[in-house]
Amino acid sequence: MVMLLSACGVDSGHFKISGRFLNMNQGEFYIYSPDGDIQGIDTIHVVGGRFTYEKPCERKAMLMLVFPNFSEQPIFSEPGKSIELNADASHMKEMTIKGTKDNELMTTFRRQTLDLSPPEIEKQAEEFIKKHPDSPVGTYLLRKYFIQKQPPAYDRAVTLTDYMLRKQPKNGALNGLRRRLTQLKNSMNGSLPHFSGPTIDGGTASERDLDNDVGVVCTWSTWSYESLEILRQVKRKARSSGGRLRVVAICVDASKKECMRIIERDTLNFPVIYDGKLLETDAMLSAGLSGVPDNIVVNKRRIVASGLSRNDLLDKIDQLLGNNKK
DSSP, rough: OOOEEOOOOTTTTEEEEEETTTTTEEEEEEOOOOSSSSSSSEEEEETTTTEEEEEEESSOEEEEEEEETOEEEEEEEOOOOOEEEEEEEEEEEEEESSSSSHHHHHHHHHHHHTTTOOHHHHHHHHHHHHHHOOOHHEEEEEEEIIISSOOOOOOHHHHHHHHHHHTTOOOOOHHHHHHHHHHHHHHHSSBBBOOEEETTSOOOEEEEGGOOOOEEEEEETTTTTHHHHHHHHHHHHHTTTTTOEEEEEOOOOSHHHHHHHHHHHOOOOOEEEOOOOOGOEEEEEEEEOOOOSSEEEEEEEEEEEOOOOOHHHHHHHHHHHHHOOO
């Protein structure tokens, strides 16, 4: 299936995508913003093979397209801009996007790394960041290939963040990321730092709620399918652990109502911190968590792992609970 998105004019306060799907008459896909530029997740409907999506846009932001197979692709919005995207839905990594410099840079990077190994892609990502230190694409690559990898490459991430900050020293989000990286680096295999925050039911949660053998702190949002699946799986592990696994979840949704909907739907019975500050949630920053999804695993209040993928997280929990049985 081939997808074609074409761009047309848009006023200075909006960002627009319009287009059509070839060989697809009806359907839907989704769009959200890790930056909080979109509240929750929007559904883009395809009718008669065509669609239009337009959103208010006052600043540059990163958006994520989520396709029916749950693959995600970043795009970068700008006020008054529109983009043209061409893709084969069965080979999404080969998509091309035209219309803004950042989206064209992301397209070039994606195409140049299609057949490379993970270490080769990381090398290309590092070279990209050094060549384009003022591009938001660099921040995306930094998170994906150096922070969210397992194990995280915090030393390289700090070096590259400092490189970008020399070009854009007043970038608040990048300065916040730099502070979090310092916390993450210092806390590796150390004690869990103090954090606390209001829970959505009116209470307070902190690292003291993990005073048990095994604990997990995880971040989630309704716009991240992966974080929701991790949340459900961790809930199952906690319920079957006989009280030996403790969990504190941190919701970074823009909508308290949507957060409550998931808690009720999935009958979550562990503390969920919510303060409405999105990725600037106080407890998240204090704990040294850097995105969504993200997690920290502790054993007797000592950090034993962080930033794990869903499968690695579940394996680590099983390993720790199994060791505790001996």
